[in-house]
Amino acid sequence: MTGEGVRWSGQDTTTDDVECITLGADLSLDETAWERIRESHNRLTRYQGEQRLIYGVTTGYGPLANTIVGSDHSEALQRNLVAHLSAGVGDPLSREQTRATMAARVSALSRGASGIAPAALNQLLTCLNANALPVVPAMGTVGASGDLTPLAHIAGALMGKGWIRHGDGDPEPAAAVLERLGLAPLEPGGKDAIALVNGTSAMTGIAALNDRLADRALRWSTLITVAHAQALRGRREAWHSAFGNLRPHPGQQKLHRWLGILDEAPPDAMTDEGQVATDALQQLSAPIQDPYSLRCAPQLLGAVADQVDWHTQIVTTELNSVTDNPILPETLDQALHGGNFYGQHVALASDALANAVITLAVHAERRIARLANPRLNQDLPAFLTGSETGLHSGFMGAQVTASALLAEMRTQATPASIQSIPTNGDNQDVVTMGTIGARRTHHLLALLYRILAIDALMAVQALELRAEPHLRSEATAQMMAWVRARSPSLTSDRALSEDIEKTAEAMRSPWMVPADLELSHQAD
Structure with missing residues (x-):
């Protein structure tokens, strides 16, 4: 099973697929999925240029969404989201659970309504296939605004923060593993960070x-x-x-x-219907x-x-x-x-x-x-x-x-x-x-x-x-x-x-x- 890869179009993911990926199979997306991802990112870029009000892109987060954040602070806003959410505690998720979480996040983002940059999604996919797995503390998510905390630890590792277990090795600084793989640390912009951390992918992958x-x-x-x-x-x-x-x-x-x-x-x-005994008090053997x-x-x-x-x-x-x-449906010219x-x-x-x-x-x-x-x-x-x-x-x-x-x-x-x-x-x-x-x-x-x-x-x-x-x-x-x-x-x-x-x-x-x-x- 692990010798065969899994290829998704972004619309046909199964629990069998996730288990296969968990056990070591590579994951790839077909061209139709990548095209949807590019188009979604292009819509977001246009909305940013038009200075539209978009949660987590031009505003703060949670109850701080009443703060408008200008484009000159866009990259800092995305970095800070990952930083403040990286507050998980306890033993880490297993390698299998982490791979399942990463696969579930790829599946959600591959549908092309999240505005993530293709390069950011590819960083996640590349680390998954290289078995470079972020160390993700298991506790700290309430599963309401998605699995913010565990997904933030994954996003942080893609950015060179935190820790990664490469293959069967012990945890290493994430930046060192990325360098060994020939990957530059991700620099999230636009909606990249919120697209990576905002979703049900930890609970769904484990489920x-x-x-x-x-x-x-x-x-x-x-x-x-x-x-x-x-x-x-x-x-x-x-x-x-x-x-x-x-x-x-x-x-x-x-x-x-x-x-x-x-x-x-x-x-x-x-x-085994049997017959009624002639003696009403006769005892059966069983x-x-x-x-x-x-x-x-x-x-x-x-x-x-x-x-x-x-x-x-x-x-x-x-x-x-x-x-x-927010979501960016291809059928509507707005962020919902x-x-x-x-x-x-x-x-x-x-x-x-x-x-x-x-x-x-x-x-x-x-x-x-x-x-x-x-x-x-x-x-x-x-x-x-x-x-x-x-x-x-x-x-x-x-x-x-x-x-x-x-x-x-x-x-x-x-x-x-x-x-x-x-x-x-x-x-x-x-x-x-x-x-x-x-x-x-x-x-x-x-x-x-x-x-x-x-x-x-x-x-x-x-x-x-x-x-x-x-x-x-x-x-x-x-x-x-x-x-x-x-x-x-x-x-x-x-x-x-x-x-x-x-x-x-x-x-x-x-x-x-x-x-x-x-x-x-x-x-x-």
Whole structure:
């Protein structure tokens, strides 16, 4: 994937594109995008020559917009904007999050309604492709006038201020890295600085990464659920597509298809009607229905699927939007002042996705608990010990870790989008906290993948202990081989920390999923 570049026209950005760029692919814009950018900059230059009143170009910022700034102070106005906004604190965004933020900003500016100089945008694009990534403190944005603070740290690095991490190296002074790349520090003029810093690109870039990670986690959850059903001899009647036909939520219908494909069970084989006993008090050997973690899988995972799809829709629209202020529409001969920088859409979508991510974790933790408990796991050994139960404790410690991870996720369940705190002299009197929401969801996904790793390790161990290959589908057989390539069978107690982390990291990667997991794409 990283060997292939991504080329945008400025109107067709996807979350898959952003993930690809995050993983190292180069980004380029086609000539139609560059033409729109040039025309937009030319309109701004003409408006400046006509001495039009344009926020952030001929006025001060925020509540100081009542100050008219003459053309002789234009460059200083742009420099000062970046300087005063470079007030972020805390640990920096990861390399992946920074690349995603830069890519999202390129996408917004490439639509040609921001007035940025082509050279300024090219500086951003060149640094991205050179993997010269500004050090961006993660905290300090309220997501209202866009992501002013993190984007200011990026703009400052393009100007030779602050710090840049080049490749896998440690942070260096930005000016030194630019010089090594043969780039002169950017000298913003016109609307360059405000176009670079005013927009939702940090929350949107991070949300794009979350989008792909959540979609992948849903697919893994589906496959692992199938493995549980096979290991626990579950009744697949509840997965019959007739349920989705009578309750036609798109996500639920999708999950009926996915489960059928991965389980390789034709619809007519998913029924087990049985007969009424002649003795009304006769006891059956087992209930005719499974617990909800199996029986309600299409409904639970289907609801998550609908949330992921909605998140994808919101973030894709935002990636293909102009999100700064003012805007310079090509259809109007004026600069319009408004609020496209306001990140409410992404804030609400991130919070909704966070709830869906925690729901996946709840489901996985219950699956883990059922496999660990000898009263519930259909005669498998307690905690799936490979031998000498009692002397060895199997996955006992790993189950405790899964419980702790879920608890940690639940402590972070408070939505960010309702935490509005007026700021900026009450100019920003309602704010979105969208970037806090996106960052929180990103952290929740990291915890979820560790729970899914424990779940996958245990599901594979259970299938091996069951020793009934006829119960396995091709998809679960491939999952077993995939897991065993990273973690050997647990025949005696050993430390599982590295196995869990290694498996979780591999599960996050789009390049390392079992081939049959992608069968679910056929049913999308």
